[in-house]
Amino acid sequence: MQCTFLFPLLAGAMVLGACVPQEQAGQADFDAYCAACHGVDARGNGPVSVDLNLNAPDLTLIAQRNGGEFPFTQVMSTIDGYTRADQHGSVMPEFGSLLDGPTVLVEYEGGIQTPTPEPLVSLAHYLESIQR
Template identity: 40%
Template sequence: MVQRTYTSVALGRVDFRENCASCHGLSGKGDGPVHSFLVKPPADLTTIAQRHGGKFPQELMWDVIDGRWAAEVGPHGSREMPVWGSEFKARAMTEPGDSPRTAAWASRNRIVSLLKYLETIQQP
């Protein structure tokens, strides 16, 4: 059973490459291979802190990535970015012996790791 019981920049980097780079690009600049097929262009994730007064907005980014409680609806009626909180939890539930509680923690840890990684790619 593979469990994510800890968080790290390295885990966040792996999740970013596997789950986010197709839209946001390997560099995080919004230039992934499928970006041109999306209704709304993916954000440049390297400038999040710049757009928020030089500080990385942990809570806001948590809400955007997790997505389960966001009321955000895109201009065409749907959120194009996956609801990663639900997706990560669902993936964890496929592991033998996982409970909803451990799956929720696995999802949380993956999001925390993504946040740690995103902080490392911020442009000054």
Template identity: 45%
Template sequence: MSRPIIKATLALAATLTLAACNEPAPMPDRRDGAAFFAENCTACHGDTARGDGPAASGLPKPPPDLTRLSRRNGGTFPDAKALAYIYGGPGQGHLARVMPEFGAEMAEDTVPVKIDGIWTPTPRELAGLLAYLKSIQS
């Protein structure tokens, strides 16, 4: 192989490598959210998200059935309310919550999610969790 061809090949390989490094990560989807849920939420909310996890009986207030959030909200999934509660909204003092706040740990990796018609920077893991929760509504 001649030197010009080798140089051109190396330049092309370097360009493709750099381009691959700069591609944004794909938007999280329901599968990502299901994985997050399985790792962080099933102890209380149960495998089916109905509030029947193994730790639920020891809580002062039973976890809600997460498959009915839309039904309890007039048929519309309550994106903003769910995100605020999961993230740890300012209206919920730490003593009033049983559920841990997830926001502080993941605030640096955000993606745009449309919440109440407004594109909102949302932690990647919570965006996936919202997609999952929406997908399990009954």
């Protein structure tokens, strides 16, 4: 009888747990791959940027720079390097291969559902969550 009582509690905890890890995973990837240049607060003041005198953008103002809208797919393309492939001399490294993993469907422009690496999606969601 105790199992029938515990099962709904465990199932509920698993559902809640599934909601939290995406943002936590995105923040963990940000800390691992982005904070050195963009700073732990994502405002462009990371130690590498300061030491090399680089102007890393403030990632908390992406939506503000885009008329109040967070350009989700554009952010993912910038991170993975897809939109920067033709920009020789770009200081930002391509992170596409570092953010490979299981895929999730993401709706892109025109309503097209495209399999996209979950770590990349999680990182973009994290960046969206820290907009000011």
